[in-house]
Amino acid sequence: MAFPAQNVHADVVLLSFEKREMALSDVDAEVTPPQSVLHLGIMPTASGAPDDERAWLNPQEPVDASINSGWYRKVAELAEEGTFDFLFVADAVFADPSGPPHYLSRFEPLTLLSYLAAWTSKVGLVGTVSSTYQHPYNIARMMLSLDHLSCGRAGWNVVTSLSDQAARNFGLSGQIDHQTRYSRAQEAIEVIRGLWASHDPGAFPRNRATGEYMDRSKVRALEHHGEFFDVAGPLNIESSPQGEPVIFQAGQSPQGLRLASATADAVFAMPTSIQAAISYRARLREAGDPESSKRAEPLLLARLIALVTDDDATAEEALASYWQLHGTWDRMAERVSVAIGRPVSTFHQQIDEDDVERGMAHEGTWLAEPLRQAAQEGRTVASILGDLLEQTQFIVAGSAETIAEKMIEWKSAGAADGFVLQVSDVAQLHRFVDEVVPVLRRRGVARSEYPEASSLRGLLGRPVPLQA
DSSP states (O other), rough: OOOBBOTTTOOEEEGGGGHHHHHTSSOOOOOOOTTTTEEEEEEEEEOTTTTTTTTTOOSSOOOTHHHHHHHHHHHHHHHHHHHSSEEEEEHHHOOTTTTGGGGTOOHHHHHHHHHHTTTTTTSSSEHHHHHHSSSSHHHHHHHHHHHHHTOEEEEEEEEEEOHHHHTTTOOSSSSSOOHHHHHHHHHHHHHHHHHHHHOOOOOOOOTTTTTOOGGGGGBBOOOOEOOSSOOOOOOOSSSTTTSSOOEEEEOSSHHHHHHHHHOOOOOEOSSSSHHHHHHHHHHHHTTOOTTOOOOOEEEEEEEEEEEEOOOOOOGGHHHHHHHTTHHHHHEEEEEHHHHHOOOGGGGSSSSOHHHHEEEEEEOOOOHHHHHHHHTTOOBGGGGHHHHHHHHHHOOOEHHHHHHHHHHHHHHHHTTTTTTEEEEEEEHHHIIIIIIIIHHHHHHTOOOSSSOOOOOOHHHOOOOOEEEE
């Protein structure tokens, strides 16, 4: 039986939450969150990823946290206790033996999130899937399966995948070029959204009295024929409980920024300062199509590592201990040593002009300018390592009030709409939920409870895109 084809190039209609019930008869109405709300996510890095590489050495955590379902379940339970918006599971499709522990043995994201869907009821579930190494039909089906299993809490983090190692796992001799990967991703998203729109509301009456299971007039084939994909459709699972799974991206290159601006509901970025975040948002806006006024601007969510301390007096010590534990200090010291051409054992000596010149020649202004400023102040190389680390990581250490204030400062400055907390230490997450979240609630920037009927799209306040 043939199905009528849909126009995959039709404009996307953005519906407000007040109109959702009119558009999707089986979707609960939701209230758009107030603009003041800070959106909060958690990226579990378990045994240790970049910036927390030695997490597996923490005796308070299971040594196999990256493949320990109980560990993830605990993180998910704390996420719901803290009324977080979502869990975000990063991924790659290769293993580098020299990489951090979490990258060597970890769960496939959608399998893990399907497990967590059974143990949670409110928090969103965002999984990373490569548009380069998965076919759009499979992605569309897997994401809607997770969306139905979780009652409308699924999100897709779109990546194009890096590394020749990944390419060789899929029968290629090397990585597909950057431009082609992003062109393919653009078409893949178009196909996937078209497949997600295969069924109109009411397509499955399942009427036992009449014997009608599906209303064929409300099902459409896709008949997509593009540069990279030929997909007939329709999809063999009905439409999303939340209108459409939420799309996340983390674009950095010009092509990545254009793709994010055109297709993402939320963007995950790693700025280390308010100014860097504002600059990133400006580039994201500039990358957008000025002719397109129907898409809501994507949320900007910044990665954050939070170290909650008893008071601010112990914050500096906590940060130094963190850097020491994960080898961050040593790696930065070695990098600077190579750049300026002198051993770490001499870092107690004052910086001279030769250090500045060599730093500029080998690393550029990010190193040379701090060296120059410190030289004018008569400081040592060792004294600026902490300053340099703060340029490469956004870590906030201090009391609950201090951490909350820093997050609010970013929000007020327009630098971020929320944060994705990198978590490998459950005890620290517990402190964040028990101490920081109550401060955010008192300040009116965090919800005290979930809405009774909540999808991920509803929690994030993202309009529902429907194929016209």
